[in-house]
Amino acid sequence: MSKKLVGLSVLTITIAWAVAAVIINSSILPTPWKTIHSFIIDLPQGLGWHILVSGWRILVSMAIATAIGVPLGLWLGQNRRWDRFAYPFIYTTYPIPKIALLPVIILFLGIGDSSKIFLISLILFFQVLVIVRDASRNIPSEYVLSLRSLGANKAQILKYVYMPACLPAVLTSLRLNVAIAIAVLYLAESFATNSGLGYYVMDTWQQLAYSRMYAGVLAMSLIGSLAFISLAYLEGRLCRWTQAGKQKQMA
């Protein structure tokens, strides 16, 4: 995707926002420059801290979901017997809206970081688990056979076949679900807590400080965009081969 087009879309959204703000002419929709002004003023006065807290929660949740989801998905994908036993549990628990468990999770884990991280990890974990399990089931057997014929042991087959084969699926899954993770974080942070961007947005909303509230929304969007762009960058760097095939087909 061209950087120019991304810049153009950001510019278009900002202009549309500015036009709407000027037309509506109300404090409930401040202009982009007023929002950016509030963002800059508030950054050293608490907003920066809330960004760090929310960013940290997202990052740790993604790491936990990947660290548990990837090995478990690989294992289930390769062990049909265990998969037959475990998959019905995944099948029945996967569609449950985990956000509904927030009050229960808070009862067990309290209102600190752990309840938020647990909830987001749980949501991302299921996405990663299902996608890695499917990807690992679909790895052509000739890759494993050819590696075994070169003398590879199980650990080497994991390193050279299963891990790289599943990497694009993991990164795509995280990239596509980062928006869900931030939405869940917003809800979790707006409930019985005093840190994070969800809290900041709700707090400023209750104070009727709308331009600061929008600065909080802008900060959440920036975290989402940063995570999305970083994952897309990683995907581009680590999974160049997926593009190589497409480019040849187009040529």
Place this chain on the structure above:
Amino acid sequence: MIGVERLNFAYKKGSPIFTNFDWAITPGDRWSIIGPSGCGKSTLLYLLAGLYFPLSGKINLNGYQKPGCRVSSGLILQDYGLLPWATALDNVSLGLRIQGLDKRKVLEIAQKWLSELGIDGVASHYPAELSGGQRQRVAIARTLCLEPRLLLMDEPFASLDALTREDMQNLILDLWKRLSSTMVLVTHNIEEAVFWGQKIMILNHPPNTAPIIMENPESGSLSYRHAADFVSRCKQLRELVEQKGWNGKSSYADSEEIKHE
């Protein structure tokens, strides 16, 4: 001596593929194996490569026997078995890295084989960016890096066009002359079997007990493809194949090519 003695093999819940099957290969020989689909051609290669285990019987590789994989044998698969996420260089060096050689040595050997097979120009390309012939060369280089005593090829040229296939057959023949290793080629193609094999093993619908072996001593030069002997040997092999009643039962695609001649 390389080969199998009183080999018995069947897949789980399947009927036997080999029953007391004997086969002896003199080191340095070139073999073709031909037979209908499902006759056990590939299974025999996988048994020799140590990827499958016999129910009973012995597999000899110059006295070198150990359970699991034998790196003294190299296997080249029909669909190349190249890892799509690794460049040509990484694919070629894979076996060496698995064997735990140090990085400099790995690079040196891999680059030597890449240039030997004329694919050093595409070392940084991924398999998806390579042509069928180039992919097959990468697969061959990857296997030859390990200097196998026995090179096993499972329909390696099946998905290549006619000209590239001839080119690859010539390349393999040239390598055989230079490396003097034992090479076994499984094929569906009568002409390929005759061009390649000093000896041609004909397998039948399983269970196989005693293979039919056709001697083909004239093979071994590029000009053989255009010799009168070659045509008559193809005809002879084709008659043998038809006698066995494979037509209609097997996916014997290449038999059509012979009919048109």
